[in-house]
Amino acid sequence: MTDKTASQDIEAPIRNFIATHLLYSNEGFTYPDDASLLREGIIDSLGVVELVEFLQAKFNVKVEQAEVRPDNFDSVAKMAAYVRKKTTVAA
């Protein structure tokens, strides 16, 4: 699995989940991957909970309460990096 594939495997489902389940958008996720979801008002605390549940189910990771912080959850990029830290991605 190449780095590019690994990147698509994680960022893309996260973008799609946010667009479909949190923004109810038919236009996909139109923000950059590093956009602050909290500062931009893209998600609220319910959205954070739903993202935690999504990451746990989709990527089979266990999210500890202490890990639910802006540096892990505040952008698509940060969530993808968090998932990669929690899982093994073959180069």
Place this chain on the structure above:
Amino acid sequence: MQFTKNSLNLDAAQETERIVKFLQTNMRQTMRRGAVVGISGGIDSAVVLALAVKAFGPQRVVAIMMPDKDSDSLSEKLARELAAKYGVEPIMENITGALEGYNCYQRRDEAVKRVVPEFDAAKGYKSKIVLPPDLLDGGTLNVFSVTVVRPDGSELNKPLPARDMLQIVAASNLKQRTRMSTLYYHAECRQFAVIGTANKNEHAQGFFVKYGDGGVDIQPIAHLFKTQIYQLAKHLGVPEGIQTRPPTTDTYSAPQSQEEFFYRLPFEQMDLMWLALESGVSADEAAKVVGLEPVKVQRAYDDITRKQRTTDFLRLLPPMLEAPKTSI
């Protein structure tokens, strides 16, 4: 003006007069003949009752106590002491029956049991939902967990899935909405106004229920920080037991502080940082005054800002369209 530890101090006598005039003017404008105040045994409703009596006299103020089966018995004791202090005869309206009619407890406990299968209210299990305590140290986000207190006093805490969290909160909100209906019954019997008891922390950060405790006719203390409410309480002679009681939600079956349910910070610390945020004081500068590291102040700033923004909808009137163009 410089930001200092004393920046929240207000002239309590002057502020009292300002609020009294505000109440009196509004009553005249709306042709309400008096005030109905829900008294909980807490500091906010105590201050509001005192202000209402100052504005209208005890004969034109009605004080309603509205406990349910989850309420702390201390609440009623303190509420009665408060009412006696200001010469108002309190009315007791226990809302347990109304809540049972709404299946409030059954709906709430059903969601708790999905998360904690051993939970059984009939066997004396109690519950509450809480936020993580490490806002400043850990910077964690506002994600609820459920704490179950077993009959033997031991506790179990588990993460709360979205669906269950929403159901627990929605069921619990029936309490505040039932209280609103009760207050309006008494108000409308007399053409009185329902006086809100929300402080600034509650109103601006969205710690209230839409059309529940947020369903009122006037908000006389929603511009004041909690810290300032205590200053007014002292000036108005609110009973000592109420002044020293730690703020509680008195909502869930297990005792729950407002700090663990919503604010995640003690008021004394939060209010000063919030004032700094509003006044444009940087986290670095505020940190020197409050005695915290700048990164912790920034976490408090971010949390307050997020709570305000995500609860804007609670404070808005229902939007409506302008009338369509006509030929006139």
